[in-house]
Amino acid sequence: MDHFLIEGNKPLNGRIKINGAKNAALPIMAAALLVNGKTTIHNIPILKDTKTMITLLQSLGVKVETKEHTVIIEADTITNFKAPYELVKTMRASIYVMAPLLARYGRCNVAFPGGCSLGVRPIDLHLKGFKKLDVDFHIEKGNVIGNTKSLKGGEIDLDFPSVGATANLIIAAVLAQGKTIVSNYAKEPEIFDLINFLIKIGANISFDNYSIHIKGVTSLKKNSSYSIIPDRIELGTFGMMAIATKGKVELEWNNADYISSIREKLNGLGAKVYLSDDGIYHFEYNELNGDINIKTLPYPGFPTDLQPPMGALLTLNHGVGIIDETIFENRFMWVPELERMGAEIKKDGNTIIIHGKEQLVGAPIMASDIRAGAALIVGALAAQGNTRINRIYHIDRGYEKIEERLSTLGARINRSNE
Ligand code: UD1
Numbered sequence: 001m002d003h004f005l006i007e008g009n010k011p012l013n014g015r016i017k018i019n020g021a022k023n024a025a026l027p028i029m030a031a032a033l034l035v036n037g038k039t040t041i042h043n044i045p046i047l048k049d050t051k052t053m054i055t056l057l058q059s060l061g062v063k064v065e066t067k068e069h070t071v072i073i074e075a076d077t078i079t080n081f082k083a084p085y086e087l088v089k090t091m092r093a094s095i096y097v098m099a100p101l102l103a104r105y106g107r108c109n110v111a112f113p114g115g116c117s118l119g120v121r122p123i124d125l126h127l128k129g130f131k132k133l134d135v136d137f138h139i140e141k142g143n144v145i146g147n148t149k150s151l152k153g154g155e156i157d158l159d160f161p162s163v164g165a166t167a168n169l170i171i172a173a174v175l176a177q178g179k180t181i182v183s184n185y186a187k188e189p190e191i192f193d194l195i196n197f198l199i200k201i202g203a204n205i206s207f208d209n210y211s212i213h214i215k216g217v218t219s220l221k222k223n224s225s226y227s228i229i230p231d232r233i234e235l236g237t238f239g240m241m242a243i244a245t246k247g248k249v250e251l252e253w254n255n256a257d258y259i260s261s262i263r264e265k266l267n268g269l270g271a272k273v274y275l276s277d278d279g280i281y282h283f284e285y286n287e288l289n290g291d292i293n294i295k296t297l298p299y300p301g302f303p304t305d306l307q308p309p310m311g312a313l314l315t316l317n318h319g320v321g322i323i324d325e326t327i328f329e330n331r332f333m334w335v336p337e338l339e340r341m342g343a344e345i346k347k348d349g350n351t352i353i354i355h356g357k358e359q360l361v362g363a364p365i366m367a368s369d370i371r372a373g374a375a376l377i378v379g380a381l382a383a384q385g386n387t388r389i390n391r392i393y394h395i396d397r398g399y400e401k402i403e404e405r406l407s408t409l410g411a412r413i414n415r416s417n418e
Contacts, residue, residue: 003388003389003415016249021189024228039072039075042228088113097110102148133156134151151175190229234398246285255277271283292320293323374399
């Protein structure tokens with residue numbers, strides 16, 4: 001099995017480009033199934049999860065062509081309505097195909113995602129919302145089977161601003177009869193990217209601070225093209241890696257400021273993080289010195305996906321870091337791994353207290369999920385000595401060619417399967 005070998009304590013320096021956002025690409029690729037024809041999507045990151053989505057779309061009978069970071073989806077040939085367990089268990093976002101299948105064909109059969117390493121992660125909010133759009137559901141042999149004569153607009157007030165439920169429901173509502181209102185919706189930039197894509201293909205969508213309003217249309221435009229926004233999680237992760245190694249990097253971004261909550265925290269600790277007018281995000285080391293409290297929250301709060309790399313960085317801060325994880329119940333799997341490298345972390349339920357150290361020391365460690373894997377790389381790049389990171393297939397789900405891009409910045413990192 002592939003693993004990374006990292007020789008630490010080498011500062012990252014230089015410039016790389018930030019790729020398209022995985023969490024925007026996945027719902028947008030699924031939403032392209034609404035179109036009875038061809039749709040071209042640019043700036044798709046080519047990583048394990050987007051490849052899984054391509055495999056899933058192909059298994060539904062859709063034609064998919066990939067040219068570098070462009071994916072062309074031709075959804076006029078859907079012959080199958082089933083997302084099998086083998087794919088859903090490796091990627092929960094497979095459930096995004098429910099929406100377009102229900103919208104166009106009135107049926108879907110999607111394996112129930114079940115638990116995952118981050119905790120229970122139910123899909124009750126998705127199903128409750130679809131029911132408001134006139135879908136009947138039942139569970140059969142571990143699959144969620146949905147049927148509707150035709151989707152009808154409805155009013156959905158989400159109990160929690162779930163990213164996945166918001167995406168699934170707005171995709172479905174685009175072709176529903178009448179008007180749908182989704183309130184208490186997720187405001188992550190990737191949701192607005194999905195909305196912009198849907199508007200580009202002909203959807204009628206408006207929103208205010210509390211609700212999204214979707215007026216159903218009867219057909220959508222063929223031959224549209226769209227480019228995905230860059231990945232704020234990748235941006236923050238590479239930035240934290242640079243700071244942890246006492247380096248200085250320039251990350252090619254755009255002019256959108258999606259990471260103000262992270263920038264404030266990093267600058268508050270003493271690092272120098274800023275976005276220049278030319279769309280470059282700068283992350284520069286300066287001694288990290290201070291006590292800090294972080295609470296993960298829905299956007300614009302501190303993102304749960306950056307909690308693990310931020311936690312890893314705080315193991316090297318001259319101060320005490322307290323992190324409350326409020327989104328997922330099981331997102332501290334990186335903690336025991338970094339403890340093996342000498343980090344001092346106390347865990348109490350959904351809170352951890354980190355007492356920063358001068359240096360971590362390389363050790364064999366193991367990734368448990370995408371973002372925990374990123375945290376281990378932060379620790380390993382900064383540590384004295386060599387680290388072997390096992391189970392890097394988790395990391396490959398979310399970061400394209402991470403070892404090549406880190407090598408460009410001067411990291412000593414190699415993939416090996418020996
Ligand atoms: C998405 C992101 C993931 C990110 C998360 C939170 C994608 C592909 N993944 O995941 O990277 O960490 O948002 O920003 O975009 N919940 C329910 N019932 C539901 C749905 C969710 O109880 O029907 C709970 C979840 O268990 C979790 C919380 O709501 O505790 C947030 O989940 P949600 O926002 O839906 O995250 P995902 O869409 O799964």
